[in-house]
Amino acid sequence: MDIETVSQYEKLVEYSTDSITLVDEAGIIQFKNDAVKRILGYEPNELTGENVFDYIHPDDVPAVRMILDSVIENEEQETGQGEFRFRHKNGEWVWVESTIADRTDTSLNGCVINSRSIDERKQREQQLVEERVKYSTLVEQSNDGIAIIQDKTVAFINSEFTELTGYESWEITGQPFLDVIDPRDRELVEKRYTDRLDPDVPTPPSRYEIRLCTGENEQCVVELNATQIQYDGDTAVLATMRDVTERTRYEEELEQRNTELELLNRMVRHDIRNDMTIILSWGELLEEHIDETGEEHLEKVLASGEHVVELTEIARDYVEVLTSQGELERKPMSLSDVLSTELALRRESFPEAEFVVSGEIPSVAVLANEMLGSVFRNLLTNAVQHNDSDEPFVELTVEVDDEQAVIDIADNGPGISDSRKETVFGRGEKGLDSPGTGIGLYLVDTLITQYGGDIEIRDNDPQGSLFSVTLPLSG
Incomplete structure (x- = not known):
């Protein structure tokens, strides 16, 4: 190799944006290019003669040493890659991604390590992990059953969904989501699922009630709230379900009671009131046909009859109050x-x-x-x-x-x-x-x-x- 070629290689090394390090088989640093200052804060000659493993995070040393030994000892493997933390001059740990190449059989007589900072990427990954843990905790602690539906199959359920339906995650994950829907509601649920993912049709109501089939061949009524999300890089539907079985049963009983009260009201106002009106009319006709002894008794009969008529009015008002929907x-x-x-x-x-x-x-x-x-x-x-x-x-x-x-x-x-x-x-x-x-x-x-x-x-x-x-x- 002539002098001009050597000079060109030196320029390539010095102008490289990667930190280039030459170490011998023991890990002693022989050379560092100028990029080390930008990435790790050191002057190029400041680390010469130092053992590279003294600057690698203790937890990462075994993995890096294994890569280095593997590259040197395995003739078929000339390079190896890894991610590890390197101590910055300011004392902080900086994540780097490195490629280690064996050059012990050349005039370099060592291994060349090309490193670039991946600190920002690692920080983003850590944030994603923390967010995943946070949302996972929220999902698992939710009082609502939660399911993620993707391609019409169940991609995820939380523990409350298991509690709600009796299905374990391994039983339902990967299965058609309609399997847990009561047959009477399947057509409605499938249509709304399809419409929700179709941009060309109006978005269907996100909240409605459906019936679920449970693992014990029973059913429960849930209030379903569905919304479109991105899950693992693809479109999905997030469905949260709240058990409203007892509320629905109570509403049905209340509706039945109101129906019965309204029937009773009509009977009281129509049948009883009409009969009492007739009785009072007959009583008034008797006034001219009874003596003084019977007048007092007739007055009491008429007074009681009028009181019964009045009670029918009170009953009407009472039923109206009981059967009124919501707040007055x-x-x-x-x-x-x-x-x-x-x-x-x-x-x-x-x-x-x-x-x-x-x-x-x-x-x-x-x-x-x-x-x-x-x-x-x-x-x-x-x-x-x-x-x-x-x-x-x-x-x-x-x-x-x-x-x-x-x-x-x-x-x-x-x-x-x-x-x-x-x-x-x-x-x-x-x-x-x-x-x-x-x-x-x-x-x-x-x-x-x-x-x-x-x-x-x-x-x-x-x-x-x-x-x-x-x-x-x-x-």
Whole structure:
């Protein structure tokens, strides 16, 4: 090799972006090019005479020594590759990727190591590992069953999915995902899966309920939430499933109960009310045909009949409250209109009682709904029906401030003992089983609570009870 050729090789070595190191068979550094400074921070001659293994991370030394020995001892293997950590001049460990070539049979009499920094790549890999561990932990600790569907087969499930269905990972992974779907829902699920991956069709709903087949030949109802993701470099669908079997069963039972209540309501309002109307009509016809001795008994019969008719109205309102879906919708209701109407009707129904309004009823709107009249109808009726006075007296007072209206209904009846002031509404009890005065007051308390109001009972002066209703104003 002539001098000019040698000079060209030296230039190639010096201009190389890789760190080039020449070591003898013992690992002693014979030469380093200029690139070592950029990669590892050392001057080219600073490491000459040092043992290369003193600068390699202790955990990586065995692997590097094995590569070096293999290259030197194996005549058929001239090069070897590896990744290891090399100590930077600042004391930190830098990841390098190296190719080791045996040149012991040449004038170099050693091994040439070409190294390039892969520190940034290793940092990214470590971040990916940490993120994978983090998300894996989140997935395994999730209370929802999670499955990844790829090419219509199950690519992954978490432990909660196993708990939900009874299928172990080895049983279901790689199998068609429709195998775990109830046959009645398979067509829907497959269509939505296909549509979700098709960019030319509208994206289907991501959340819906389906039935799963479990490993015990049973089924459970789940709320499925599906979304398209990338998994192992390819398109997939991430499906999270929450067990709603009990909720669905409860909703079905509730719907059945509502249907039965509505049927009962129609029967009460139609059949019983019609029969009682006929009975009352016959009773009124008898008034002209009985003597004074029978008049008292007839009056009691007619009064009881009217009470039964009134109970049908209460039952109607009660069923309407029980069967209402979700939260009750409130809207502005004219307080003066509702109270004036109910007072007029009560005066007509109870001519023997005196209904008095103290002051005026303010023209304000409260937050309620059309059943607000039922609240005051029950309270005004209750003030008369449970009144043992010879001349029942009911006084209504309304006071309003910036936020609420307070309606007091006072009577001159026997009053209510302190021990019964809470139980009279059936609070803490369930509807018809309550120990209170009846379903009417339970309905009153339920409605007022749904309106965002309050009701309490106080002693009236000098005798009787005072029901105080607080309702929020509209706007």
